[in-house]
Amino acid sequence: MSEALASFVTALADDELVLGHRHSEWTGYAPHIEEDVAFSSIAQDEVGHAAALYTFAGQILGEDADHLAFGRKPNEYRNALLCERGNKDWAYTLARHWVYDTADEVRLESLESSSNRDLAALATKMRREERYHQIHADMWLKRIAQGPVEGRNKLIHALEEALRDASGLFELLPEEERGIEEGWLPHRSEELAGRFVAKATSWLDGLGIPVGTHSTAGERAEFVASSSGDLIATDESAPSDEGATEGGGGRSGRHSSEFDDLWDVLTKT
Amino acid sequence: MITKADERAVWNALMSVPDPEIPAVSVVDMGMILGVDTSDAEGVTVTVLPTFTGCPAIPVIKADIKKAVEAIDGVDNVRVETTFSPPWTPERITPDGRRKLTEFGLAPPTGDGPVLISQIGLPMVAACPFCGSKKTHLENAFGPTPCRSLYYCDDCRNPFEQFKTV
Numbered sequence: 001m002s003e004a005l006a007s008f009v010t011a012l013a014d015d016e017l018v019l020g021h022r023h024s025e026w027t028g029y030a031p032h033i034e035e036d037v038a039f040s041s042i043a044q045d046e047v048g049h050a051a052a053l054y055t056f057a058g059q060i061l062g063e064d065a066d067h068l069a070f071g072r073k074p075n076e077y078r079n080a081l082l083c084e085r086g087n088k089d090w091a092y093t094l095a096r097h098w099v100y101d102t103a104d105e106v107r108l109e110s111l112e113s114s115s116n117r118d119l120a121a122l123a124t125k126m127r128r129e130e131r132y133h134q135i136h137a138d139m140w141l142k143r144i145a146q147g148p149v150e151g152r153n154k155l156i157h158a159l160e161e162a163l164r165d166a167s168g169l170f171e172l173l174p175e176e177e178r179g180i181e182e183g184w185l186p187h188r189s190e191e192l193a194g195r196f197v198a199k200a201t202s203w204l205d206g207l208g209i210p211v212g213t214h215s216t217a218g219e220r221a222e223f224v225a226s227s228s229g230d231l232i233a234t235d236e237s238a239p240s241d242e243g244a245t246e247g248g249g250g251r252s253g254r255h256s257s258e259f260d261d262l263w264d265v266l267t268k269t
Numbered sequence: 270m271i272t273k274a275d276e277r278a279v280w281n282a283l284m285s286v287p288d289p290e291i292p293a294v295s296v297v298d299m300g301m302i303l304g305v306d307t308s309d310a311e312g313v314t315v316t317v318l319p320t321f322t323g324c325p326a327i328p329v330i331k332a333d334i335k336k337a338v339e340a341i342d343g344v345d346n347v348r349v350e351t352t353f354s355p356p357w358t359p360e361r362i363t364p365d366g367r368r369k370l371t372e373f374g375l376a377p378p379t380g381d382g383p384v385l386i387s388q389i390g391l392p393m394v395a396a397c398p399f400c401g402s403k404k405t406h407l408e409n410a411f412g413p414t415p416c417r418s419l420y421y422c423d424d425c426r427n428p429f430e431q432f433k434t435v
Binding site: 121 | 321322323324325352353354355356357358386389390408409410411412413414415419433435
């Protein structure tokens with residue numbers, strides 16, 4: 001099995017680990033106890049998925065899953081920026097949760113047809129568990145969108161913020177060509193991004209939320225000063241064929257300053 | 270070396286291995302054993318299906334299985350593997366397992382047959398394990414472990430947990 005496959009799966013694991021960590025920060029602090037339980041449980045699921053994915057990648061690379069999870073330098077993590085953003089407030093937490101899980105569903109559904117049977121089986125298993133996350137996020141979006149105007153406005157603002165980062169989940173991967181050639185990657189990032197936008201737009205339209213999801217297709221994430229000190233300019237209109245890996249975001253190891261703090265906590269022990 | 274005839278002994282040993290979080294049921298009751306392979310002269314291989322990907326009990330279960338099977342006379346090399354293919358689904362729980370879960374105070378997952386992904390997490394009624402009433406409602410799809418949801422019985426007014434349909 002190829003190293004490209006291991007590298008691709010590690011990037012997925014990084015998304016799950018980092019976002020799982022953010023969710024876990026609500027343990028003991030969520031606005032009410034049922035949400036404390038919910039976010040703690042969702043966090044446990046995401047970290048569990050990360051463990052399974054790191055184990056998968058580790059078997060190909062001959063490396064220990066724990067080392068992959070906690071033993072790398074900040075610029076070796078390839079999670080999307082969306083996953084590392086701080087929780088900010090309840091509105092952003094829910095908006096990011098919804099954006100991520102809507103995108104994750106698109107990604108997992110695609111991976112179920114991977115030619116690598118172990119990866120396909122893992123995708124099926126994770127997707128069945130992720131259903132609960134999606135239902136939870138959908139429920140909250142609906143509840144706030146149909147509630148008092150103050151909460152609704154906060155949600156709209158938070159969704160705009162989270163959706164700006166959404167394209168980072170579908171950043172062109174350096175492993176993409178190999179994946180298509182070798183058959184373990186059933187669909188290109190660009191195609192998945194299109195599916196995500198269609199799905200997200202239809203849901204938000206149904207809630208009457210005026211968020212410009214149309215404009216996120218083919219765009220790149222908004223990049224800020226990275227841990228390596230490089231400042232990458234915001235470029236929201238870059239054509240998708242330009243190769244987002246050149247000066248790309250999270251997928252090429254460039255992270256926001258928020259990631260440095262998270263990495264410190266993550267790797268402290 | 271173990272002979273084919275002794276496969277029964279391995280299954281018997283597995284029936285004594287409890288789910289560490291639900292000690293009333295065995296890993297066999299829960300349908301977590303995909304297969305037992307005694308055909309290899311090198312030893313016995315037991316293949317386990319984790320109920321949830323992130324279940325923290327898996328390393329404990331694997332160690333317990335190894336210990337229980339190695340206790341069989343003539344068996345000294347036991348391998349315990351996990352796989353997600355096929356995914357563990359609730360219909361794998363045996364009728365005996367469902368009964369034991371209820372007696373333990375944990376409602377078994379809703380439904381009998383395989384659950385389609387589109388049906389997972391839909392509001393479903395769990396029968397109260399204490400009074401049997403179906404006048405119950407979901408309090409939280411998430412519970413104290415990845416595999417449990419929280420319910421409330423409107424008849425006997427007890428909170429209870431259900432093993433999640435996944």
